[in-house]
Amino acid sequence: MKKKIIILSLLALCLLTFPASAWEESFENHPNDGGYDNYFNCPTLELSSYEHGYCLVMNEGDIPLTMQINSSFPGQFSFSVKGKDEGHIGPVAIGFKLYNADNEVIFSDPNMKTISYNTAWTRLEFIETVSGNGIDCYANGVLSDSTAYSISGESAVRMEITVTTSPYACGLYLDDFTTSSHNSVVSCDESADESDTYQYFRVGCPYLKSGYSWFYRVYDSELNQVVTDTPISNLNELSIPVSSLSESEYFSIKLFYTYNGNTYFSNSRTFDLTAITGYSLTIENPEVSPGELLNIYCYNASGFTLQCDGPSSDDLESYTISDTEELISYLVPEDSVSGTGVVILRNPSGAKVAYEYFEVVGGVGGNSEISFDKSAYTNSDKVSITYSNLPAGCQVQLTGTKAGSSAKTISETYTKTGSGIFYYQLSGEDISSLYVVAAYDGELLDSDSATVASGDDYVIYGTVYDANTLTAIEGASVAVGGSVVYTDDAGRYDMTTSAGTKNLVVGADGYNTLSTTIDILSISTLKNIYLVPITASEGETGIIYGACADYDTGEAIGTAYIQIANGSVSYSALGRSSTGAYMFEGLPNGSTWTLSASKTGYDNYQKTITVNGSTFHLIRLVSQTSGGSTQPEDDDDSSTERPGRQAARESMEEFEEVVPGLLGFVVFAVFIKIIEGL
Structure with missing residues (x-):
């Protein structure tokens, strides 16, 4: 059996080009592989030997490697990796990036998983979260990292793996790539040589995934088990004695897993023991739907039998071939399940001499x-x-x-x-x-x-900043779920709490108090906080100013009718057409006014406001088509996060993810520009 390694210099930029659909590459020259000879573009490629498998190797050094894969990201991407064990020390950080069609980075995490240098293989899986807002990294089936998209809602057209090593550390072996939804690979050479002692193969699967147990079987062409249920305890290379492969033309390595007492098939790979010559078969349309005909051409096979076995358990049909060249049409049952079927050519003695696979798409459960x-x-x-x-x-x-x-x-x-x-x-x-x-x-x-998440050993940490200057605030109080800590001279805080949704209250002298909630779901949660300084009252008069926005979408509402009243005194204005901005000047400091707003198609709005220098208030009007007419209660205007009904909360949190806590500051800056222009 051939032995190969692809050695990549850390200075090289290696390009893997694969079709847009799901693909796999295990470097075994097998027809199911993408084919590295066609898809690598690296001028320093060199072949060498490593055990009996094929793998990517990065040479020694501390210069980061970037491996680009010109393929879309269908929501999952997995591969096997291990440190190059030659006595070197130091960990390796595995990063992951995604690019959109404009070559913008829509996802980036330089350290999804840290790999140590030892002989153990690790199966990494990058899987998009259920919400579609980020990517989880699983190592051997165990969640190790979770990172949000930099730009949400974009499709990735290119993936990138980054490898960063410490000084004097060497590289990594990477193998068994796939973007298929089953996230597993069985890899072996296409043929076994009778002169070899063993047929070597490798399995890539999340073998430590909680609740799952993985094992493989090996079948000969008569469906006899050559190797019975063998547990997968690591991802090291496996072998089958060639002596056990005699008297059969092909063999199948099948990967299964057990979950909740049930056994499920995951993946397979076939290989031949001897070359088949003379007779052959070809499938004209290897992808069919239930109710369609599968056309198979048989050559030089007069007197042979053709068996067509669909993915369902009762789909087997047999045909006798009478001509040197014959077309057999197999009708795929209307109730066939989606999956892989096989056509088998048997000689007059019943031995299998040729076979081809086909796929049934759109069958039962195909889009479940x-x-x-x-x-x-x-x-x-x-x-x-x-x-x-x-x-x-x-x-x-x-x-x-x-x-x-x-x-x-x-x-x-x-x-x-x-x-x-x-x-x-x-x-x-x-x-x-x-x-x-x-x-x-x-x-x-x-x-x-x-x-x-459960228990009491969850950590929340971060830094408290001035929202205007972005300088750290020393001595700020941070209260989470009833416990209080104070920031150090660098504005940093950290505390231990229990999992769940917690009230978060942050205050400091000279700043408005922030009161909000936070979900503690990860064992370690980063939350940076931005406090808005209190605007001191200057002189005898102040202003009430702000903007008018749609409660659900956050978009500005122009020309809303806005009025303030204090007893018999009232003033009115129309919000600006483009920004929804408004302002009332010359109001006595300490005076209290009733602010009301109205706009066709929206519920009326009312709020009591006390003037304190430059007093900002954001008016959020509820559309009469949004399903309710109850005016939401506003939180204290001093907070940089103002929770209300669910739709508004989601809109505000989306903004907060990009620039945490700066909403009040940004709006304030906009209105300073407006005032200067009046």
Whole structure:
């Protein structure tokens, strides 16, 4: 068997080009692989040997490597990796980037996972979160990092792996890439040589994923098991004695996993023992839908038998070939499931001499989906599970487990059909993960997972800044869930709390107090805070100024009618047409006014305001088409986060993710410009 390594210098920029659809590359010269000879563009490529597999190797050095992959990101991307074990020290940071069609970075995390130099392989999976707002990194099936998109709502046309090593550290081996939804690879050479002692192969799968156990089997062409259920305990190279492969023309290495007592097929790879010559078969249309004809041409096979076996258990059909060249048309059953089928050519003695695979698309369960509404919960949340296009009588199983334990604290089974939503109320269970699986007739259709936060060892940390100058604030009080700490001379704070949704109150002398809520779901949560300075009252008069905006969308509302009244004294104005800005000047400091606003198509608005120098107020009008006419209650205007009804909260939080806490400051700066122009 051939032995190869692709050695890449850290100075090189290596380009992997693959089709836009799901692909895999295991460097085994197998037809299922992308084919590195066609897709690498690296002038310093060199081939060398490493064990019996193919892998990417980066040479020694501390210069970051960038590996570009010209493929879209369909929501999942996985590969196997390990440190180059030659006595060198120091960890390696694995990063991940995504680019849109304008070559803008829409996702970037330079350290999704740190790899040490040892002999153990690690399976990395980059999977888009259920909400679509970021990417989770799993190492051997265990969540290790979660990062939000830099730019949300964009499609990635190119991926990039970055590798950063410490000085005197060497490189990494990377192998078994795939963007397929099953996130697993079985890799081996296309053929086994009878002169070899072993046929070597490699498996790439998240073998430590909680609640799952992985194993493989090897079948000969008569469907006899050459290797029985063998557990996957690591990703090291595996082998099959060639002596056990005699008297058969091809073999299949099949990868399975067990979940909740059920066994599911994940992936497979076939290889030949001897070359087949003389007779052959060709499939004209290897991708078909239920009810369509699969056309197979057989050559030099008179007297042979052709078997067509679809993905369903009862799809087997046999045909006798009578001509030197013959077309056989196999009708795919209307009720066929989606999946892979095979056509097999048998000689008159019954031995299999040739075969080809075909895919049935659009069959039962082919577009079935099931997912959680969030990627992380607390153990008191109400869990929402959405399903779509499930076949009649589909079994859905929900389980909850704790890391390090095989016990299922939650184990619920439902029968679902079609599309819909169902719920499960968590009630303080000591679990760390939730899993939901949709299966039909023993076949896995779709699955999803989420983490569950519980306990008291969660850390929140960050820095408190002046929203105007962005300087750190020393001595600010930070209260979370009843506990209080004070920032150090660099404005930093950190504290331990329990998981869940917590009240966050931050204050400092000379600043408006910030009061909001925060979800503590990760073991470590970063929250930087921006406080708005109190504007001191100067002179006897002040102003009331602000803007008018749509409550749901946050867009400016022009020409709204705005009035302030104090007893018999009243003033009115129209908001500016482009910005919705308004201003009332010359008002006595300390005086109290009733502000009201109206606009056609919106509910009327009213708020009591006391003048204190330059007094800002943002008017949020509720559209009469948004489903309610109740005016939302405003929080204290001094807060840089003003929660109201759900739609507004989501809009404000989206802005906060980009520039945390600066909304009040930005609006204030805009109105200073407006005042200067009046």
